[in-house]
Amino acid sequence: xxxxxxxxxxxxxxxxxxxxxxxxxxxxxxxxxxxxxxxxxxxxxxxxxxxxxxxxxxxxxxxxxxxxxxxxxxxxxxxxxxxxxxxxxxxxxxxxxxxxxxxxxxxxxxxxxxxxxxxxxxxxxxxxxxxxxxxxxxxxxxxxxxxxxxxxxxxxxxxxxxxxxxxxxxxxxxxxxxxxxxxxxxxxxxxxxxxxxxxxxxxxxxxxxxxxxxxxxxxxxxxxxxxxxxxxxxxxxxxxxxxxx
Amino acid sequence: xxxxxxxxxxxxxxxxxxxxxxxxxxxxxxxxxxxxxxxxxxxxxxxxxxxxxxxxxxxxxxxxxxxxxxxxxxxxxxxxxxxxxxxxxxxxxxxxxxxxxxxxxxxxxxxxxxxxxxxxxxxxxxxxxxxxxxxxxxxxxxxxxxxxxxxxxxxxxxxxxxxxxxxxxxxxxxxxxxxxxxxxxxxxxxxxxxxxxxxxxxxxxxxxxxxxxxxxxxxxxxxxxxxxxxxxxxxxxxxxxxxxxxxxxxxxxxxxxxxxxxxxxxxxxxxxxxxxxxxxxxxxxxxxxxxxxxxxxxxxxxxxxxxxxxxxxxxxxxxxxxxxxxxxxxxxxxxxxxxxxxxxxxxxxxxxxxxxxxxxxxxxxxxxxxxxxxxxxxxxxxxxxxxxxxxxxxxxxxxxxxxxxxxxxxxxxxxxxxxxxxxxxxxxxxxxxxxxxxxxxxxxxxxxxxxxxxxxxxxxxxxxxxxxxx
Numbered sequence: 001x002x003x004x005x006x007x008x009x010x011x012x013x014x015x016x017x018x019x020x021x022x023x024x025x026x027x028x029x030x031x032x033x034x035x036x037x038x039x040x041x042x043x044x045x046x047x048x049x050x051x052x053x054x055x056x057x058x059x060x061x062x063x064x065x066x067x068x069x070x071x072x073x074x075x076x077x078x079x080x081x082x083x084x085x086x087x088x089x090x091x092x093x094x095x096x097x098x099x100x101x102x103x104x105x106x107x108x109x110x111x112x113x114x115x116x117x118x119x120x121x122x123x124x125x126x127x128x129x130x131x132x133x134x135x136x137x138x139x140x141x142x143x144x145x146x147x148x149x150x151x152x153x154x155x156x157x158x159x160x161x162x163x164x165x166x167x168x169x170x171x172x173x174x175x176x177x178x179x180x181x182x183x184x185x186x187x188x189x190x191x192x193x194x195x196x197x198x199x200x201x202x203x204x205x206x207x208x209x210x211x212x213x214x215x216x217x218x219x220x221x222x223x224x225x226x227x228x229x230x231x232x233x234x235x236x237x238x239x240x241x242x243x244x245x
Numbered sequence: 246x247x248x249x250x251x252x253x254x255x256x257x258x259x260x261x262x263x264x265x266x267x268x269x270x271x272x273x274x275x276x277x278x279x280x281x282x283x284x285x286x287x288x289x290x291x292x293x294x295x296x297x298x299x300x301x302x303x304x305x306x307x308x309x310x311x312x313x314x315x316x317x318x319x320x321x322x323x324x325x326x327x328x329x330x331x332x333x334x335x336x337x338x339x340x341x342x343x344x345x346x347x348x349x350x351x352x353x354x355x356x357x358x359x360x361x362x363x364x365x366x367x368x369x370x371x372x373x374x375x376x377x378x379x380x381x382x383x384x385x386x387x388x389x390x391x392x393x394x395x396x397x398x399x400x401x402x403x404x405x406x407x408x409x410x411x412x413x414x415x416x417x418x419x420x421x422x423x424x425x426x427x428x429x430x431x432x433x434x435x436x437x438x439x440x441x442x443x444x445x446x447x448x449x450x451x452x453x454x455x456x457x458x459x460x461x462x463x464x465x466x467x468x469x470x471x472x473x474x475x476x477x478x479x480x481x482x483x484x485x486x487x488x489x490x491x492x493x494x495x496x497x498x499x500x501x502x503x504x505x506x507x508x509x510x511x512x513x514x515x516x517x518x519x520x521x522x523x524x525x526x527x528x529x530x531x532x533x534x535x536x537x538x539x540x541x542x543x544x545x546x547x548x549x550x551x552x553x554x555x556x557x558x559x560x561x562x563x564x565x566x567x568x569x570x571x572x573x574x575x576x577x578x579x580x581x582x583x584x585x586x587x588x589x590x591x592x593x594x595x596x597x598x599x600x601x602x603x604x605x606x607x608x609x610x611x612x613x614x615x616x617x618x619x620x621x622x623x624x625x626x627x628x629x630x631x632x633x634x635x636x637x638x639x640x641x642x643x644x645x646x647x648x649x650x651x652x653x654x655x656x657x658x659x660x661x662x663x664x665x666x667x668x669x670x671x672x673x674x675x676x677x678x679x680x681x682x683x684x685x686x687x688x689x690x691x692x693x694x695x696x697x698x699x700x701x702x703x704x705x706x707x708x709x710x711x712x713x714x715x
Contacts, residue, residue: 159536159556162556164560167557189572197333199325215347
């Protein structure tokens with residue numbers, strides 16, 4: 001099952017995720033977002049990335065709910081309030097905050113499934129096969145690789161600093177302290193790397209306005225193309241219904 | 246013979262700085278032209294110009310004429326002096342990275358496949374096809390860089406220090422392949438500090454000095470005569486082991502890189518660590534420093550186990566200079582860079598700067614102390630990294646490929662640094678440069694498949710004449 005899901009065309013996965021995100025916001029809470037969250041997590045689990053996607057969704061949804069709950073129920077309470085430890089709290093405000101967080105969690109889970117299951121370059125190759133311009137392909141590849149690249153460069157700078165005796169303490173405070181001498185060199189090296197990439201591309205006959213072909217074929221079966229058309233059609237209908245509802 | 250390249254450059258400027266002047270040059274089909282000269286003499290600038298990159302992605306002002314025989318792009322395949330710079334990030338595996346050029350030329354899939362296979366075979370890198378580029382060793386990455394350039398199948402190949410990180414056997418095979426390419430009609434510009442390689446493969450050699458041509462002719466006429474390097478007379482090292490690594494096992498994912506490796510380096514000595522690309526030399530250095538976890542084994546310095554210590558505490562015992570020094574430098578000036586270690590280990594600002602100046606003076610870099618490390622040539626960056634590694638006065642200093650691409654002056658500075666380190670403790674020098682190893686080190690350990698295959702000392706007369714006799 002995992003292998004089969006990972007073999008699907010990335011554009012099909014992307015169309016599914018976009019439909020889930022739209023449904024999350026259009027179908028009323030809590031049923032809509034909860035159902036989409038379950039579907040996204042089920043797809044993630046079946047693709048072998050369930051745990052990572054769940055952690056990502058919780059990491060986004062929980063702080064969002066806490067922030068909104070504090071803002072709406074405690075800092076600026078609206079409606080009936082009760083006093084807890086001498087502080088006025090509006091319990092009714094907790095529910096909308098939960099629905100917003102649930103929607104965000106479901107959307108993040110749907111997109112996280114695509115990002116974590118699909119190697120970035122497979123998505124780029126799939127788009128190249130659909131005629132995406134060379135410059136857009138590079139921009140997309142660079143954007144998708146930006147976070148892992150920044151993480152790799154941060155690790156290199158941090159290793160260099162640790163090798164010279166910089167203690168990197170545990171805990172959030174220790175990590176924050178370590179991040180201060182890291183930030184400047186990291187930014188400089190990322191800019192330098194971007195310049196290097198531009199020269200490397202030029203040296204490899206890259207024409208930003210042109211097209212590219214691809215060594216790696218990304219299978220796109222007829223059944224998948226039909227499914228994708230259906231997914232996009234449902235998404236459009238759903239969004240339209242959201243507007244007229 | 247038809248001209249593949251005609252160059253008549255009056256001046257090339259980066260901002261206000263003139264990097265190259267008065268170069269008149271013509272290359273014919275199938276010619277291998279060598280380009281050599283000291284660091285900063287304009288070799289890379291000439292190479293970038295001939296590859297058609299200068300004034301495009303590399304900003305520069307060019308006065309003069311540059312005419313390529315081929316009217317269509319790509320006019321040349323180019324190999325960077327830093328093989329990491331060759332990677333575009335558009336390939337998830339080596340073969341996908343090599344395919345980027347042919348993909349940009351919008352070739353059909355079958356043609357791309359054929360070119361990738363040919364390029365990988367010609368670069369001796371077929372076995373790397375399915376590896377992830379970021380996980381390759383320096384030498385392996387250099388082969389991939391060559392394959393990337395070859396895959397364009399341009400009439401001109403411009404190679405900037407393409408063998409700096411290759412082992413001697415791979416360099417010899419590289420020379421043979423270069424000759425085969427030239428016989429098939431490809432013209433090659435080979436920028437190199439490797440006089441032996443230039444002697445054996447080139448048709449002519451251009452020597453640059455101070456940004457202008459100094460000599461142009463046959464290698465035998467323009468290069469200095471080969472001088473057999475000999476070990477410098479120095480007191481013999483003690484037998485007291487300072488660095489000991491015993492039974493080291495380390496792996497990346499499911500690939501065992503170090504397999505029950507044992508090595509020791511006596512106090513007062515410098516030991517060269519030799520071995521073919523991918524043998525595990527860099528992994529051993531990183532394992533000693535704590536950057537690669539070991540699954541089994543013990544590492545001691547001065548009789549004290551360090552393998553349980555975190556990296557920043559090992560820095561008191563071991564200094565490591567990375568293979569790619571540019572990725573080890575992060576400060577705004579050379580002085581700050583070199584003073585960072587002593588500061589991190591608790592020295593006052595004043596003391597750290599004093600120590601940094603002392604080391605910079607010993608290596609001959611005093612005039613660079615206010616310069617941004619990123620503005621230096623890669624060879625000079627490596628010298629700064631060595632100074633930074635020595636500034637904390639660690640008893641063990643590990644240098645990973647310090648002489649790659651260095652000119653004779655740079656090698657002299659590194660030999661001086663190793664000599665100084667010998668008086669403070671010991672040095673472990675990872676290198677493919679056997680002549681340098683013979684000159685600067687007391688002995689050598691040959692690594693093969695993650696194990697120390699043999700150990701040799703000069704006193705036994707076995708590290709001799711550019712080959713390791715066993």
